[in-house]
Amino acid sequence: MNEAINYLITGAANGFIYSMIAIGFILIFKCSKIFNFAQAEMTILGAYIMFAITIQLKLSFIFGILITIGIIIILALTIERVLLRPLIGQPILSIIILTLGLGGFIKGCIILIWGTKMLSLPPLFPKGGVHLGKIATLSYPHIFFFLVCSSLILLLGIYYHYSRGGLAMRVTADDTIVARLLGIKVTRVLAMAWVIASLVGAAGGILLTTVTGIHYTAVEVGFKSMAVALVGGLESLAGVIVIGPFLGIVETLVAGYLDPLVGGGLSEVASFFVLLIVLIFRPHGIFGWKTIERI
Amino acid sequence: MLRLVNVEVKYSEVILVLRGVSIEIPEEKVVCLLGANGAGKTTTLKAISGILDAEDGKVTDGFIEFSDQRIDKLSAEKITKLGIFHVLEGRRVLEHLTAEDNLKAGGLTRTDGNIKADLGKIYDYFPRIAQLRKRTAGYLSGGEQQMLVIGRALMGRPRVLLLDEPSLGLSPLLVREIFIILKRIHHDSKISMLLVEQNANLALETSGYGYVLENGRVVLDGPSEKIIENEDIKEFYLGLSELGSRKSYREVKHYKRRKRWL
Numbered sequence: 001m002n003e004a005i006n007y008l009i010t011g012a013a014n015g016f017i018y019s020m021i022a023i024g025f026i027l028i029f030k031c032s033k034i035f036n037f038a039q040a041e042m043t044i045l046g047a048y049i050m051f052a053i054t055i056q057l058k059l060s061f062i063f064g065i066l067i068t069i070g071i072i073i074i075l076a077l078t079i080e081r082v083l084l085r086p087l088i089g090q091p092i093l094s095i096i097i098l099t100l101g102l103g104g105f106i107k108g109c110i111i112l113i114w115g116t117k118m119l120s121l122p123p124l125f126p127k128g129g130v131h132l133g134k135i136a137t138l139s140y141p142h143i144f145f146f147l148v149c150s151s152l153i154l155l156l157g158i159y160y161h162y163s164r165g166g167l168a169m170r171v172t173a174d175d176t177i178v179a180r181l182l183g184i185k186v187t188r189v190l191a192m193a194w195v196i197a198s199l200v201g202a203a204g205g206i207l208l209t210t211v212t213g214i215h216y217t218a219v220e221v222g223f224k225s226m227a228v229a230l231v232g233g234l235e236s237l238a239g240v241i242v243i244g245p246f247l248g249i250v251e252t253l254v255a256g257y258l259d260p261l262v263g264g265g266l267s268e269v270a271s272f273f274v275l276l277i278v279l280i281f282r283p284h285g286i287f288g289w290k291t292i293e294r295i
Numbered sequence: 296m297l298r299l300v301n302v303e304v305k306y307s308e309v310i311l312v313l314r315g316v317s318i319e320i321p322e323e324k325v326v327c328l329l330g331a332n333g334a335g336k337t338t339t340l341k342a343i344s345g346i347l348d349a350e351d352g353k354v355t356d357g358f359i360e361f362s363d364q365r366i367d368k369l370s371a372e373k374i375t376k377l378g379i380f381h382v383l384e385g386r387r388v389l390e391h392l393t394a395e396d397n398l399k400a401g402g403l404t405r406t407d408g409n410i411k412a413d414l415g416k417i418y419d420y421f422p423r424i425a426q427l428r429k430r431t432a433g434y435l436s437g438g439e440q441q442m443l444v445i446g447r448a449l450m451g452r453p454r455v456l457l458l459d460e461p462s463l464g465l466s467p468l469l470v471r472e473i474f475i476i477l478k479r480i481h482h483d484s485k486i487s488m489l490l491v492e493q494n495a496n497l498a499l500e501t502s503g504y505g506y507v508l509e510n511g512r513v514v515l516d517g518p519s520e521k522i523i524e525n526e527d528i529k530e531f532y533l534g535l536s537e538l539g540s541r542k543s544y545r546e547v548k549h550y551k552r553r554k555r556w557l
Contacts, residue, residue, distance in 0.1 A: 167396065
């Protein structure tokens with residue numbers, strides 16, 4: 001029993017990180033119908049940059065965060081300006097393939113610069129955790145995951161629903177031509193979406209790798225988040241917040257109970273299995289937009 | 296104030312849609328643009344508001360001027376910021392946003408903080424929208440959606456309003472209602488309007504000056520009350536015979552009038 005509760009907590013905590021990274025997919029998709037395959041690589045890139053600053057350059061943690069944010073923002077803006085803008089008006093598919101290539105390029109650069117060794121960030125959180133009675137333990141990293149992710153998601157939600165920039169983003173998501181006719185600079189909205197997506201991706205990557213260690217295969221976090229985005233529905237921010245912890249829990253439960261029986265590996269595919277099942281029955285995801293049609 | 300001079304528009308660099316259109320919309324006036332399907336009415340509006348590029352179209356000759364500034368090379372969002380608001384054909388509401396958010400989106404270009412007051416004004420013109428403000432716009436009825444998109448454009452405090460077939464697909468009663476409100480808006484705030492319509496009668500009643508477009512050319516223009524008297528317009532746009540009565544299609548075979556302007 002204790003075990004099960006701990007699995008739930010771990011799963012939900014990891015799941016929140018998936019949710020956060022998945023928001024990146026969704027923001028970009030909503031604004032431009034582009035499914036950004038490079039999001040997965042952006043995630044670990046954040047962790048590697050953090051490693052370079054805090055371990056290789058020996059700067060403090062706070063510096064590390066600030067400089068990483070700066071680099072990621074510049075990178076996202078460069079991608080939007082140099083790679084995406086020339087492709088405006090081209091078929092969406094070619095842009096999606098471009099993001100695929102971009103992802104491969106980033107991954108290649110990472111291997112070129114940092115090699116394939118397992119690296120680790122300085123431990124951010126003390127070992128141990130808070131005991132909840134006798135049944136469960138909330139470890140410090142997990143508490144931190146909850147706090148960081150929920151506050152970032154909340155901030156994004158407020159931005160998206162209550163600010164002018166968010167309104168511009170929602171208008172663009174709905175109809176780009178109308179957005180332009182209302183005086184919204186669509187390219188700027190798209191740039192903003194890329195910046196936010198890359199930042200939440202990097203944040204998720206840094207959080208997770210403080211626990212798991214940094215290795216280029218950690219891109220799978222990005223792929224799991226992709227599953228979260230697809231299961232939740234590509235248009236729904238709220239859906240992602242629910243589905244992330246759900247898939248996280250599925251994953252840890254499978255890892256805890258089924259993996260020992262079959263010798264491991266099932267947990268890696270659990271979320272994709274759920275994805276397949278959901279897509280068969282609801283191709284637009286559980287909370288995705290059904291196109292509104294008046295009859 | 297807004298002037299098109301010999302504007303020529305090509306799509307994909309081959310399809311010539313406008314062949315030298317010259318139109319003028321004076322300050323505080325309503326001008327209507329009539330024409331059959333494919334005459335180039337919508338293209339004219341798109342050329343003004345700068346969204347031709349989305350369909351690979353271009354102004355290839357002539358120019359468009361707004362208060363002595365050339366705007367045919369400007370981007371759509373810059374043109375909007377100058378105060379030219381284009382209400383697209385076919386009630387393009389932002390489907391997934393609430394009615395109120397739709398209106399707020401119209402005020403995004405504004406930097407003054409009077410959005411609230413203007414919302415009140417729009418709800419005053421369109422009381423029905425006020426009742427439905429929290430409703431998702433995609434689920435509103437056709438008439439409500441048309442009111443919503445007009446209201447959305449008004450939120451930007453336009454100097455010129457380009458209206459593309461506000462009567463499309465609405466019941467005659469609703470069309471009347473919308474045109475009465477349009478007249479009221481014009482009476483209150485003196486916004487210039489360029490009205491594109493298939494409903495020639497209504498358009499000519501509402502406007503002070505009219506242009507008739509055919510095959511990308513202006514074939515006739517003049518004060519609306521003159522145009523309404525034109526025999527060809529009566530025959531081809533208003534469906535009236537010479538006596539002013541409704542045309543009987545029994546006699547169509549015997550006598551076919553030719554357009555005199557061709």
